[in-house]
Amino acid sequence: MNTDQLPVDIREFAAYLSGLLARLNPYEGWYGVFRERDPEGLRACAEGLEVPPWDVVESLLQDLAALHGAPAAEAEHEAARALHIASAAAYDARPGGREALGSRLDFMAAEQRRTTGRLRELRARTPLSQEEASELEYDLAWTEDDHVRARARCGELQARLAELDRRERAARERAPGGPGGRAGESGPTALTGGALVPEQRAAVDAGAGQQGIAAGRAARRAAARAAERAQREDAGAPEHGLAEDELSAEGARPGAGRDSDGADTGVEYGPDSSMRPVDDWPGTGAVEAPGRAARPSGSEVSGGREESLDRGESTGSWLRLKRRSRGGARYAGGGQDTAGALPETLGEEGPARPGRTPTGARFAGVAEESPALAVEPESEAAEAEQDPSAQREIAATVDELRRLRAEGRTGEAHSLLAETAQWPESRYPHLAVALRRAGLASDWDTLLWEASSLPTGRLVAVAHALMGARHEAASTQLLRQAAARPADELGESVLELVTEGRGGDVRAVLDAFLRARSAQDAASLARVAPRRLVPLLRESAAAISPECAADLGHALRVAGIRG
Structure with missing residues (x-):
């Protein structure tokens, strides 16, 4: 839906x-x-x-x-x-x-x-x-x-x-x-x-x-x-x-x-x-x-x-709270009988069950609905345009992930995904296709969560690449992650995007920010550099709705910010 x-x-x-x-x-x-x-x-x-x-x-x-x-x-x-x-x-x-x-x-x-x-x-x-x-x-x-x-x-x-x-x-x-x-x-x-x-x-x-x-x-x-x-x-x-x-x-x-x-x-x-x-x-x-x-x-x-x-x-x-002596009602069906003391922190990664696309211990039935993996034909056609060496690296990474999952080596698989998140943004659409074909839908979602910790500029670049390849849901998810960062931090990132001439990315970030945050938060963002940011915020707010623009204007006046 x-x-x-x-x-x-x-x-x-x-x-x-x-x-x-x-x-x-x-x-x-x-x-x-x-x-x-x-x-x-x-x-x-x-x-x-x-x-x-x-x-x-x-x-x-x-x-x-x-x-x-x-x-x-x-x-x-x-x-x-x-x-x-x-x-x-x-x-x-x-x-x-x-x-x-x-x-x-x-x-x-x-x-x-x-x-x-x-x-x-x-x-x-x-x-x-x-x-x-x-x-x-x-x-x-x-x-x-x-x-x-x-x-x-x-x-x-x-x-x-x-x-x-x-x-x-x-x-x-x-x-x-x-x-x-x-x-x-x-x-x-x-x-x-x-x-x-x-x-x-x-x-x-x-x-x-x-x-x-x-x-x-x-x-x-x-x-x-x-x-x-x-x-x-x-x-x-x-x-x-x-x-x-x-x-x-x-x-x-x-x-x-x-x-x-x-x-x-x-x-x-x-x-x-x-x-x-x-x-x-x-x-x-x-x-x-x-x-x-x-x-x-x-x-x-x-x-x-x-x-x-x-x-x-x-x-x-x-x-489905299966009978077991290890595991609780929180993550039903996920526990096996294993001995050992309770670690004090969440330090270890647990291995995934081989061959399983997890529907989740809490949220059942969502594996069939993965809009982030709803790859359009254009995305698959674009795969042919990928650099051959990049194609080989993507294929090798997917094969390695599949092997690690089959062997239950979840910690190593997670480390590999963390490394993969640092790849150039142009590879993300191709990774989506390759992971989907390999039956690793959950690893694609994990990769997106890893990407959410990237610096704002890189995060927005990944979202832009995914949007261009018709991965709208994944792109929107990453933009929300960027928009939810502290207003002053995001303001500095927007200024960097402006300096780099990335006007489209600036508009995408501010649009997501204004849709997800309050007018008071927008005023806090503008305070970083009023002369440069206020016009951009007003433009994005006007594109959303007259009411959004009016509320932004009111918040700026109350905060005493001009631009």
């Missing part, structure tokens, strides 16, 4: 998520874990094809806090939550939404029952040696984690189904255009006249915006609707008959969490923060996420809430 055809709430959250990812270190923290395990799933979420579980977003905010300080993450938390709630609600309302939610609820209820039995079995064991005691402690911790997560997901899914019922009842009781507002909404479209505190408004403006400043205003409306829902008292969802004493002491905390539409589920999505999130890669032992000085609550990743509801498909691979 074209991004422009998506509902506005989904587009706004996708734009926010893309910008958030661009501000994180792709090699560290939870972002590094997600990126290694499911690059296609991340890409799908950043482009609005999927909605990630809320815990994933909170974990990314946890990474943001580690890089930029807790206040930076806290300032965005509420706006991110509102955007996510609105996006998830839009997915739930699509055809097949109720069936998909019901299917996932049945699956998670079965998982609750399985982990309950497993906990009883493990607690009844008596270890005969220190080694067995360590193994038992390890298995018990993971099973408790799986149990808590399954319970939390049941609560969330039940609450979402209840909210869907409520919206459908409201739609039947209120005709479209009536005094209650748009059919299917619960009351006014803004809370007390759309009142958001300035911090909320600034955070929403900074994070959302596929359509420039207009998107920020739409995000404020979504935030108001979400806040209204969140303020309603809710007794919490039933818990599929699981007794509270079946939970670990480090399990869910009553009243700590809310479902994806803002209703209290009576349980936080994930275990207590004292039980730090871990996962394992086959063959490397478990990996423990680095600790955080000030982590947002509920930051542990919960891989069990997949949002592809428009297709009405089954639970999806990232909900």
Whole structure:
């Protein structure tokens, strides 16, 4: 589906998520874990094809806090939550939404029952040696984690189904255009006249915006609707008959969490923060996420809430919590039984499963929809124009990647992709074709994530080359990465592009920036060199929309910037 055809709430959250990812270190923290395990799933979420579980977003905010300080993450938390709630609600309302939610609820209820039995079995064991005691402690911790997560997901899914019922009842009781507002909404479209505190408004403006400043205003409306829902008292969802004493002491905390539409589920999505999130890669032992000085609550990743509801498909691979003693509910189906201690940091790369194009432990069914690899005939025809020596190098690299993947040597494959990202931008379109033909779609996505760390000038050059070869989705993704960088840093990069005479690249970067960032951010960028940057910003804003141009002008006046 074209991004422009998506509902506005989904587009706004996708734009926010893309910008958030661009501000994180792709090699560290939870972002590094997600990126290694499911690059296609991340890409799908950043482009609005999927909605990630809320815990994933909170974990990314946890990474943001580690890089930029807790206040930076806290300032965005509420706006991110509102955007996510609105996006998830839009997915739930699509055809097949109720069936998909019901299917996932049945699956998670079965998982609750399985982990309950497993906990009883493990607690009844008596270890005969220190080694067995360590193994038992390890298995018990993971099973408790799986149990808590399954319970939390049941609560969330039940609450979402209840909210869907409520919206459908409201739609039947209120005709479209009536005094209650748009059919299917619960009351006014803004809370007390759309009142958001300035911090909320600034955070929403900074994070959302596929359509420039207009998107920020739409995000404020979504935030108001979400806040209204969140303020309603809710007794919490039933818990599929699981007794509270079946939970670990480090399990869910009553009243700590809310479902994806803002209703209290009576349980936080994930275990207590004292039980730090871990996962394992086959063959490397478990990996423990680095600790955080000030982590947002509920930051542990919960891989069990997949949002592809428009297709009405089954639970999806990232909900299939396979029996295992190594691995948790976050990355279902990805664990193998491996011994070993828990590393303190995300230092090792885990090997990929041979011959598998990962659909993701969290985001199922996206491998079939890879717009970044939708290579047009022109791209394949252009391959013949590639320098013969470059063709040979590309072919050798693809063969090497295929061999490394088949042998499970993921760390070496990742290093090779990191080196490949430094290649000239003219090779990227040909790499896309070669990787697609070799069945290495996930490696293409990984290569794009590697490219996102290039200097802005080079990053834009790669995006330009991909756009010229009809890889529009990949080009747009990279431009979003560039646009999400700090405004002052991006301003300096734009000046360099101007000096180099790259006018087309300047326009592309500023267009992406104005669509994804607030007018206040644009003023910050202009402050780097007002006389040179203000005219360029005004030109790009005018090309987007009159409203975008007006908002930019207002922000420049308020900031006292002339140009």
